[in-house]
Amino acid sequence: MTPPRLQALIFDAIYDPYRGTVIYVRLKEGTLRPGDEIRFMHSGGEYRVEEVGIFGAKRQPADRLEAGQVGYVIAGVKRVADVSVGDTITHRQRPAAAPLPGFKELKPVVFSSIYPVATDDYPALAEAIEKLKLNDAALVYQKDTSQALGFGFRCGFLGLLHLEVVQERLEREFGLSLILTVPSVRYRVYLTDGTMLEVENPAHYPDPARIDHCEEPYIKASIIMPERYIGPVMELCLERRGENNQMHFPSPGRVELTFEMPLAEVIYDFYDKLKTVTQGYGSFDYDLIGYRPTDLVKLDILVNKERVDALSMLVHRDRARPRALHAVKKLKETIPRQQFKVAIQGAIGSTIIARSTISPFRKDVTAKCYGGDVTRKRKLLEKQKAGKKRLKLVGNVPIPQRAFLAVLQSEGDK
Numbered sequence: 001m002t003p004p005r006l007q008a009l010i011f012d013a014i015y016d017p018y019r020g021t022v023i024y025v026r027l028k029e030g031t032l033r034p035g036d037e038i039r040f041m042h043s044g045g046e047y048r049v050e051e052v053g054i055f056g057a058k059r060q061p062a063d064r065l066e067a068g069q070v071g072y073v074i075a076g077v078k079r080v081a082d083v084s085v086g087d088t089i090t091h092r093q094r095p096a097a098a099p100l101p102g103f104k105e106l107k108p109v110v111f112s113s114i115y116p117v118a119t120d121d122y123p124a125l126a127e128a129i130e131k132l133k134l135n136d137a138a139l140v141y142q143k144d145t146s147q148a149l150g151f152g153f154r155c156g157f158l159g160l161l162h163l164e165v166v167q168e169r170l171e172r173e174f175g176l177s178l179i180l181t182v183p184s185v186r187y188r189v190y191l192t193d194g195t196m197l198e199v200e201n202p203a204h205y206p207d208p209a210r211i212d213h214c215e216e217p218y219i220k221a222s223i224i225m226p227e228r229y230i231g232p233v234m235e236l237c238l239e240r241r242g243e244n245n246q247m248h249f250p251s252p253g254r255v256e257l258t259f260e261m262p263l264a265e266v267i268y269d270f271y272d273k274l275k276t277v278t279q280g281y282g283s284f285d286y287d288l289i290g291y292r293p294t295d296l297v298k299l300d301i302l303v304n305k306e307r308v309d310a311l312s313m314l315v316h317r318d319r320a321r322p323r324a325l326h327a328v329k330k331l332k333e334t335i336p337r338q339q340f341k342v343a344i345q346g347a348i349g350s351t352i353i354a355r356s357t358i359s360p361f362r363k364d365v366t367a368k369c370y371g372g373d374v375t376r377k378r379k380l381l382e383k384q385k386a387g388k389k390r391l392k393l394v395g396n397v398p399i400p401q402r403a404f405l406a407v408l409q410s411e412g413d414k
Contacts, residue, residue: 003030003031004029004030004067005029005030005090005091005094005095005096005097006027006029006030006031006032006036006038006089006090006091006094006096007027007028007029007030007088007089007090007096007099007100008025008026008027008028008030008032008065008073008088008089008090009025009026009027009028009086009088009089009100010023010024010025010040010083010084010085010086010087010088010089011024011025011026011085011086012024012085013077013080013083013085013137014080014135015079015080015134015135016074019050019051019074020074020076020077020078021074021077021078021079021080021082021083022059022072022073022074023072023073023074023075023077023083023089024070024071024072025065025070025071025072025073025089026069026070027065027066027067027068027069027070027071028067028100029067029096030067030090030091030096031064031065031066031067032049032052032064032065032073032089033049033052033063033064033065034049034050034051034052034063035048035049036048036049036091037049037091037092037093038073038075038089038090038091038092039089039090039091039092039095040083040084040087040088040089041087041088041089041090041095041096041099042084042086042087042088042099042103042105043082043083043084043087045077045082046092047075047076047077048075048076049073049074049075050074050075050076051073051074052064052065052071052072052073052074053065053071053072054069054070054071054072055070055071055072059072073089079133079134079137080133080134080135080136080137081133081137083137084103084105084106084137085106085137086102086103086104087099087103088100088103106137106138106158108138108140108156108157108158108186109156109157109158109159109185109186109217109263109288110156110157110158110159110160110162110163110183110184110185110263110267111154111155111156111157111183111184111185111186111200111201112154112155112157112163112180112181112182112183112184113144113146113149113152113153113154113155113180113181113201114129114152114153114155114167114170114178114179114180115146115149115150115151115152115178115179115180115181116150116152116176116177116178116179117177117178117179118177119150119151121176121177122150122151122152124174124176125152125153125170125176125178126153128170128173128174128176129141129153129155129170131174132166132169132170136166138157138158138162139155139156139157139162139166140155140156141153141154141155141156142154144201146309146310149179149310149404152179154201156200159286160183160266160267160271163180163183167180179404181310182268182313183267183268184200184201184202184264184267184313184314185200185216185217185263185264185267186198186199186200186217187199187200187214187215187216187294187296187314188214188215188216188291189205189206189211189214189296190211190212190213190214190215191206191210191211191212192210192211192212193210199314202298202309202312202313202314203309203312205298205314208297208298208349213293214293214294214295214296215291215292215293215294216262216263216264216291216292216294216296216316217262217263217264217288217290217291218260218261218262218263218288218289218290218291218292219260219261219262219263219266219286219287219288219289220258220259220260220286220287220289221237221242221258221259221260221261221266221284221285221286222256222257222258222284222285222286223237223256223257223258223259223274223282223283223284224250224254224255224256224282224283225254225255225257225278225281225282225283226253226254226255226278226281227249227253227254227255229277229278229279229281229282230247230255230257232277232278233257233274233277233278233282234257236270236273236274236277237257237259237261240261240262240265240266240270241261241262241265241316241318242259242260242261243259243260243261244259244260245257245258245259246258260289261286262292262294262316263286263288264314264315264316265316265319266286270284271284294316295316295317295318296314296315296316296317297314297315297316297317297320297348298312298313298314298348298349299312299313299314299315299320299323299324299346299347299348300312300346300347300348301324301327301328301331301344301345301346301347301407302343302344302345302346302347303331303335303342303343303344303399304342304343305343305345308399310404311327311404311407317348320346320348320353321346321353321354323346324346324347324353324354325346325354326407327346327354327407328344328345328346328354328355328356329356330403330406330407331344331356331399331403331406331407332344332356332357332358333406334403334406335358335399335403337358337359337360338358338360339360340360341357341358341359341360342357342358342360343355343356343357344356344357344358
């Protein structure tokens with residue numbers, strides 16, 4: 001009788017600094033022994049097994065793993081990124097006919113740029129992200145730079161929880177102080193020549209004249225809460241462009257609401273608002289359901305007619321004005337006054353949709369004019385006005401770090 005072909009499901013992997021990647025598996029069919037040559041059926045990597053074993057108070061080496069057992073495999077895999085959760089391990093010489101079902105390639109859906117508060121901490125941030133990548137294969141990052149915030153990294157995450165976990169680990173385990181830009185999602189932009197671009201960074205958004213239409217990712221959101229909060233939660237979801245709502249009662253006094261919503265409306269401050277309106281009793285979960293057409297625009301923030309790249313964002317047209325009003329309000333409160341008038345504007349292309357003005361310092365140049373003709377005072381005021389106008393053209397407006405932090409906070413944050 002021919003022995004069954006090896007099929008082992010990978011359900012987790014950790015990095016051991018002395019042994020490399022330790023792979024956690026459950027054997028569905030076949031037997032796995034030290035010395036076997038194995039292959040990952042989805043990624044195609046081939047390795048030689050060094051050690052297998054089972055779990056106890058610590059790892060316990062064994063002679064073999066058999067069908068039905070759960071254990072670990074050490075096979076000289078150097079990085080966790082080389083192992084995909086859900087992949088199937090089989091023998092290289094006698095492979096299984098097909099991999100186990102259910103494998104799904106991990107793709108980032110939420111994107112944010114991470115910068116150190118102090119620019120001198122950039123080398124420490126780079127080293128910390130590299131170490132974190134050893135234990136987190138789902139983290140995707142690349143170098144990024146901003147005129148306002150300096151050097152940093154553009155990172156992709158599996159979701160909001162993943163983003164928060166990475167942020168907490170960088171701050172707690174490595175002692176870093178970080179600035180995270182407003183999270184964004186990956187949009188699909190279809191150009192008039194038929195090509196399709198995937199854009200998550202506002203800096204890479206193409207000229208609107210070349211765009212035919214855009215699509216954004218949608219989710220199916222499930223919210224479980226006490227039934228007395230149905231009204232406020234439905235109002236919140238409809239405000240965030242929720243649609244196709246369904247409702248059922250899993251138990252007396254509790255209700256589950258299901259909405260289809262744009263992911264971009266959830267990642268900004270939806271969870272905080274949900275906890276507020278349900279007094280902490282609401283729980284939230286979501287699954288991606290695909291892409292749908294959207295009216296996407298690029299919102300720019302201008303300070304003294306100079307665009308601030310770090311504050312640009314991609315938003316739905318209906319949400320652009322509230323975001324712009326929030327940004328210009330926060331900047332007015334945090335940017336120090338200058339010797340000249342400073343205009344803060346939110347713009348879509350060349351159209352200004354929000355504006356706030358920081359009043360200048362003003363010296364009383366007529367203080368020494370005692371009496372005399374009024375034209376003397378008018379002449380001094382006109383001279384001061386001309387000087388401020390000239391200063392406005394050449395003056396530079398420094399934007400403090402706390403101004404960026406204030407804009408990146410949601411309306412409800414203090």
